[in-house]
Amino acid sequence: VRVNLVAPLRLAEAVGPRLADGxxxxxxxxxxxxxxxxxxxxxxxxxxxVGAMRALAVRWAPRIRINVVAPGLVDTAMTxxxxxxxxxxxxxxxxxGRAADPAEVAEVVAFLASExxxxxxxxxxxxxxxxxxxx
Amino acid sequence: VSLVVCEPPGExxxxxxxxxxxxxxxxxxxxxxxxxxxxxSLEEQGVQAVCEPSQATLAHGLIGLAPRFRDRGSRARxxxxxxxxxxxxxxxxxxxxxxxxxxxxxxxxxxxxxxxRAPREGADVSAAIVTGAGGAIGRAIAxxxxxxxxxxxxxxxxxxxxxxxxxxxxxxxxxxxxxxxxAADQAPEGVLEGADGLDGxxxxxxxxxxxRDGRALSSIPMTSGSS
Numbered sequence: 001v002r003v004n005l006v007a008p009l010r011l012a013e014a015v016g017p018r019l020a021d022g023x024x025x026x027x028x029x030x031x032x033x034x035x036x037x038x039x040x041x042x043x044x045x046x047x048x049x050v051g052a053m054r055a056l057a058v059r060w061a062p063r064i065r066i067n068v069v070a071p072g073l074v075d076t077a078m079t080x081x082x083x084x085x086x087x088x089x090x091x092x093x094x095x096x097g098r099a100a101d102p103a104e105v106a107e108v109v110a111f112l113a114s115e116x117x118x119x120x121x122x123x124x125x126x127x128x129x130x131x132x133x134x135x
Numbered sequence: 136v137s138l139v140v141c142e143p144p145g146e147x148x149x150x151x152x153x154x155x156x157x158x159x160x161x162x163x164x165x166x167x168x169x170x171x172x173x174x175x176s177l178e179e180q181g182v183q184a185v186c187e188p189s190q191a192t193l194a195h196g197l198i199g200l201a202p203r204f205r206d207r208g209s210r211a212r213x214x215x216x217x218x219x220x221x222x223x224x225x226x227x228x229x230x231x232x233x234x235x236x237x238x239x240x241x242x243x244x245x246x247x248x249x250x251x252r253a254p255r256e257g258a259d260v261s262a263a264i265v266t267g268a269g270g271a272i273g274r275a276i277a278x279x280x281x282x283x284x285x286x287x288x289x290x291x292x293x294x295x296x297x298x299x300x301x302x303x304x305x306x307x308x309x310x311x312x313x314x315x316x317x318a319a320d321q322a323p324e325g326v327l328e329g330a331d332g333l334d335g336x337x338x339x340x341x342x343x344x345x346x347r348d349g350r351a352l353s354s355i356p357m358t359s360g361s362s
Contacts, residue, residue: 076272
């Protein structure tokens with residue numbers, strides 16, 4: 001909770017006022033913010049982050065835009081460290097049938113930080129290849 | 136001995152340059168690999184070649200990691216380009232060339248393929264703070280911003296983040312490492328200090344995050360309180 005929620009909030013509070021006008025904050029939460037089995041703390045921290053950032057987005061509008069990216073399974077050291085059978089089970093629930101490449105998450109972040117997203121703030125983008133639709 | 140500087144693409148300056156050499160330099164932005172080959176051949180002709188990667192080169196070098204260049208071939212080509220750069224700078228090889236990389240290089244030489252991406256016109260060169268830049272997602276985000284010409288402050292509690300910043304600098308981006316444990320009370324000050332070193336910032340990416348034990352799945356009792 002300290003790293004996933006308190007740290008980004010404190011950092012946003014500290015950096016926000018110093019960001020240039022028209023600046024942007026993009027947070028990486030997780031699809032687990034919608035709830036994942038056995039991840040109560042993680043889910044709680046990530047969805048609290050979403051709530052807090054939405055509130056900040058309203059407070060700092062229109063000077064700074066704040067958005068959240070909530071990736072599903074991403075190909076990182078964390079997922080590679082998972083037991084193969086668990087990973088297989090998780091992948092079976094992703095309609096795309098694969099984990100995301102970190103670069104695919106980076107593309108979403110880059111868009112939300114760019115001028116192209118100038119009318120988007122307080123939003124959560126689910127980058128989970130349909131995992132949240134499939135249920 | 137002439138001095139040649141190429142930045143932006145196609146602009147060549149130097150004394151006593153023949154047209155042929157000037158033309159040769161215009162392909163510099165076709166990729167790190169080819170650019171280095173041109174520098175070597177110029178040096179063989181007695182021309183001292185100094186190469187400043189332009190935004191296009193930078194984007195090309197880093198774009199190997201963008202989704203549409205995620206295939207094996209692109210990765211191999213990127214690894215090849217990196218190894219050449221590292222070698223030329225007298226460092227140890229970044230990564231040995233594998234068979235796929237050699238095959239791609241051969242094929243490219245034959246077909247004269249040039250995948251390039253023009254730098255974004257009129258894009259403001261600004262700065263981004265990326266936390267957790269030592270991790271897979273953070274590194275990908277840092278690279279993506281660098282490819283767009285942003286200055287990047289790479290924040291992580293692990294020292295390895297200095298390698299990430301060094302890699303971005305290798306590609307010509309302005310980047311700085313910032314080793315800070317975000318769980319510490321003074322963390323924001325440390326990050327702000329780092330950002331000042333990059334002349335301020337206008338993007339903050341809160342990427343750092345953990346699950347307990349670094350595992351994606353573990354039963355975490357709510358009673359454990361603030362972890």
